[in-house]
Amino acid sequence: MADPFVIETADLRKTYDGVDALRGLGLQVPAGSICGFLGRNGAGKTTTIKILLGMAHPTSGEARVFGLPADRPEPSVEIRRRTGFVSEDKDLYDGMTVEEMIRCTKAFYPGWRADLERRYLRAFDLPAARKVKALSRGMRTKLALLLAFSRGVELLILDEPTSGLDPVVTEEVLQAIVSHVAHAELSVFFSSHQIAEVDQIADRVAIVDRGQIAVAAALDDLRESYCRIQLVFDREAPEPALRTPGVVRIRRDGRVLSVLSSAGSSAILEEARALRPASTDVFPVTLKEIFLETVKAED
DSSP states (O other): OOOEEEEEEEEEEEEEEEEEEEEEEEEEETTEEEEEEEOTTTTSHHHHHHHHHTTSSSSEEEETTTEEETTSSHHHHHHTEEEEEEEEEOOOOOTTTTHHHHHHHHOOOOOOOHHHHHHHHHTOOOOOTGGGGGSSSHHHHHHHHHHHHTOOOOOEEEEEETOOOHHHHHHHHHHHHHHHHHOOEEEEEESSHHHHHHHHHEEEEEEEEEOOOOOOEEHHHHHHOOEEEEEEEEOOOOOOOOOTTTTEEEEETEHHHHHHESHHHOHHHHHGGGGSSSSSEOOOOHHHOOOOOOOHHHH
């Protein structure tokens, strides 16, 4: 039976010179999903990716990809063989032409898909004879994606794939990722601090803050379970003292208490009746609100 999780970590920790980059990170990415890995700069996204790809070793804890231990030499080679990776810096050989870069890369991958190579050369309008160093940032990103897509891999790991791109190229890149996944059986794990991009293409999200997972769920489940409850009083709002599970954050502003809940509204509204609000309202929240409030709640 295939492993239900393409990526799985448990109590993953990494320390650099006494600084904790990861502090017990636990993550599960279901096979076949497009998982957005959201976090502020320095939250631990790139460190996690490096450990998954065997580019860094954890201080403690466990990381598995395809059910294989990422910190052991032979399984790590197998993980990289089955994974396409695009780094934030789009590491390419500047002295090569686009055609030479493709030819060099395909030599290392027996499962190279020549049909995908041709498709994305056309779709991305990549100039085969041009030197990599002469490519725009957008073209470099498209070339890096072509090299990842054409390997015939089971997993794509993308580290800030749209970093530094203008809105038009960003949209092209996001649509290319979605289109590729629609035509291939693979999983995608991409890090970003651009909430709108994750909201646009992901079906699952993991929010990392200070080296730990703060929220991880299917996006549809988050939209269903998270809400904002507004309690309005005839007088100054009382000091918040709600104990119902699921309360993420409470704001008190004059006559209004605003409650962000991760477990729906029913139980909180039931407890809030004792406070005798004049009115109550329940509002949906966006992924941006969930992200910002969750990170603030950790402050």
